[in-house]
Amino acid sequence: MSANARRAFLENMPLRTGPSAPERIYRNFGFGPDLEMFMLDMRSFRGANSANRQSGRGPETDFLGRDQLAWLKQSLKASTATWKIIASDMPIGLLVRDGDNFENGANGDGEVLGREQDIAELLKFVRDHDIQNLVWLTADVHYTAAHHYSPERAVFKDFTPFWEFVSGPIHAGTYGPGELDNTFGPKLEFVKAPPEGRANMSPSEGFQFFGQVDLDPESKALTVTLKDIHGASLYQKVLAPTDVTA
16 A cells, blocks of 8 residues: 555656666755745655654654655755754644554654654754755645744753744645644644644645745745635734744
8 A cells, every 4th residue: 555655646747857876755945046935755764653652763763764864954954044844744743643553643632653763863963953944835734833842841842943834735634623732842832723623624625724834035934824624724823034923
């Protein structure tokens, strides 16, 4: 199923691939001098879903995988863009359950364990190398939200505060909202999800969401707007370069 899904994805998405890595999805590309996007692949290199509570590193705790993680760290360090946007297919601090196991890195409150170790390594690298203006755009969960992450609220504290904006789905059942994991200190700033007791809502009920990002060429301000299926603005956050306050 995985091989068929990858083939279908690559045949139907406008992604340029090269002969050295014909199935590689993760990549980076610029939108002028002030914005560079880093598109991740959180599916291909991770270990099998588990309780995700391992204290040590190993193949079972891989999330990004060692090669992709090394590429991402060095690409962020080399970037000269004002804004570095990480397009992540899964959120950082939201629990995404698979029965008793977990789909993404988050695994419940507490210290860094399991797949969270890849995220912790990346966030510490960003802080240690003073990489500024990092914003995460994420999906997978079927609703929309804005989260601010800060070491002041976190169990793991070796990182610089940042924003994560979640939006989805394009045309699928709507669920949520999800539970937050305090490991990296997320704070819920906005959420739009189905009313309590409702799940897998039809797209005809209007709970479909997308996001829009605008960059002012003069001030370099980055504006992130979360919208509904009709294009109405639900939430907007304007970020100035190096602005990491909530």
